Amino acid sequence: MSIENNYKIMDLGELARREEKISKRQAFELFEKGLLDKLEPGTWKTLQEIHIFLFGEIYEFAGNIRTVNIAKGNFRFAPVMYLKPALENIEKMPQSNFDEIIEKYVEMNVAHPFREGNGRSMRIWLDVILKKEIQKVVDWSLVDKEDYLQAMERSPIKDLEIKYILKNALTSEINNRDVYMKGIDYSYYYEGYYMYKTRDLL
Numbered sequence: 001m002s003i004e005n006n007y008k009i010m011d012l013g014e015l016a017r018r019e020e021k022i023s024k025r026q027a028f029e030l031f032e033k034g035l036l037d038k039l040e041p042g043t044w045k046t047l048q049e050i051h052i053f054l055f056g057e058i059y060e061f062a063g064n065i066r067t068v069n070i071a072k073g074n075f076r077f078a079p080v081m082y083l084k085p086a087l088e089n090i091e092k093m094p095q096s097n098f099d100e101i102i103e104k105y106v107e108m109n110v111a112h113p114f115r116e117g118n119g120r121s122m123r124i125w126l127d128v129i130l131k132k133e134i135q136k137v138v139d140w141s142l143v144d145k146e147d148y149l150q151a152m153e154r155s156p157i158k159d160l161e162i163k164y165i166l167k168n169a170l171t172s173e174i175n176n177r178d179v180y181m182k183g184i185d186y187s188y189y190y191e192g193y194y195m196y197k198t199r200d201l202l
Contacts (some may be wrong), residue, residue, distance in 0.1 A: 023117070065087075105125075105129075137174050
């Protein structure tokens with residue numbers, strides 16, 4: 001079953017390829033126009049604006065809280081009925097140092113507020129916070145994809161592993177476009193996986 005989209009694409013593979021092309025173009029524009037520097041770090045509104053910018057062309061629901069419960073494998077993301085209060089609480093979480101920032105990122109991942117495109121949006125959102133608060137960003141080319149996925153799945157219970165992985169991938173090249181775009185490529189790897197493996201729950 002395909003995800004409803006503005007291009008009326010029914011094939012998931014074709015939709016994933018169109019998403020990749022559009023999201024990369026939009027992410028590039030976000031960086032080149034300096035729009036990210038104008039966003040308030042760590043807010044729900046900023047995450048919404050990033051999501052709309054990346055996916056507004058392809059999804060009518062861009063920027064909107066999902067209205068279905070979703071899961072990936074055996075992991076269920078936050079139920080719809082608890083999403084709004086969860087997002088309010090996440091926004092209030094501190095973000096003055098690396099540990100606090102990653103704890104906030106973990107909670108936003110558990111919330112998974114959008115129907116699609118969470119990974120790409122949240123990685124940019126994370127970089128905005130890191131850049132503002134500690135003058136660092138993640139070089140995703142230094143993060144092993146399988147280690148990251150497993151650590152994120154375990155992070156709601158124990159976040160030491162994901163903190164270790166991301167801390168070892170920090171770079172001070174916060175204005176390097178190539179480093180930034182690596183995060184988009186990295187995100188796409190997982191978004192393609194999510195598109196096929198994430199399912200709606202009745």
